[in-house]
Amino acid sequence: MALKDLVAKKSEVDEAVIEAIVSKYVRYYTDTVEIGFTPECASLSGESKLLVYLVALLGWQYVTDSVPETSTKPADLEKVLGIPGNTLRPILKTLKDAHLIAPGALGYNAREGNLEDIAAAISGERKTARRKVALGAPAKSKASTNSTRRSTANAISSNIDAFIDDGFFDSTRTLRAVHEKLHERGVIARQTSVSGPLLRAVQQKRLKRQKVMEDNKEVWAYCVVEA
Known part of the structure; x- marks a missing residue:
């Protein structure tokens, strides 16, 4: 096997991962340029619903040639997601501290380089809230985590x-x-x-x-x- 056989276009990988994250929860309405939520989305926590929506926005580039500019400032997210501001703002801070989202010119964006971690947070396989490490308990090293992922x-x-x-x-x-x-x-x-x-x-x-x-x-x- 040549090294070139291991090459996959990043755009194709990202499209597949985005599809796997959002396909159960959203639909793209290209005629009105809107993202709609499926009934399954109602079962998600506010944290997961926010992540799904921000990842879905990344998906517009694969759905239409004209990518819409969508404001994702807290006030806009409140309206789209139906999450009250006093609940939404702590969620934004938690996800930002977990490096799953980042502020941008139009508001908050999902970190495209962390799509797999976002998927894990939505599925419940990764907890976004920081936990206190018990005294004397060894912290899991980044090298150990990377080794597990490679394996x-x-x-x-x-x-x-x-x-x-x-x-x-x-x-x-x-x-x-x-x-x-x-x-x-x-x-x-x-x-x-x-x-x-x-x-x-x-x-x-x-x-x-x-x-x-x-x-x-x-x-x-x-x-x-x-x-």
């Missing part, structure tokens, strides 16, 4: 290769189906972590992808490239 990414990639060889992708499989298959194999990872390895398999021409309908919405699905 998980390698496990995902190697299992996807095995799935291809075993014929799993002879039928078209959605991201959700691949994620569930990985869990069956004991590879426990966020769904958003699976998008990158799948895209690399597409780049390597081991898989191809196409849009299919799942739960009344279009999602990417993957299958083997016919010889």
Whole structure:
């Protein structure tokens, strides 16, 4: 395998991760240039709903050629999300301190480089509130965290290769189906972590992808490239 086979366009990776985060919770209305929330969004906490909305705004660049400028100042977010200001402002501070969002010219933005951490916060796999470390308890080092992530990414990639060889992708499989298959194999990872390895398999021409309908919405699905 050449190094060039490991290259995936960042825009494609970001699009897949954004789709995995927001597809259950929002819809893009291109005729009115608005983002609407699905019924599933009502079950989210204010923190998660805010993150979903800000990530969805990042997704406009993949939905339309003319990306709308949307104000995300606290007053605007109050109206869109229905979260009172006295509740919203502490949430903004918490997410900013957790490096998941950042202030910008038009208000607050989701940090595009931290999409996987945002996905983890929405799913509850990552707590955004700072915890007190018990006296004498060893802090988890950044190097240890990065090592764990690399190990998980390698496990995902190697299992996807095995799935291809075993014929799993002879039928078209959605991201959700691949994620569930990985869990069956004991590879426990966020769904958003699976998008990158799948895209690399597409780049390597081991898989191809196409849009299919799942739960009344279009999602990417993957299958083997016919010889």
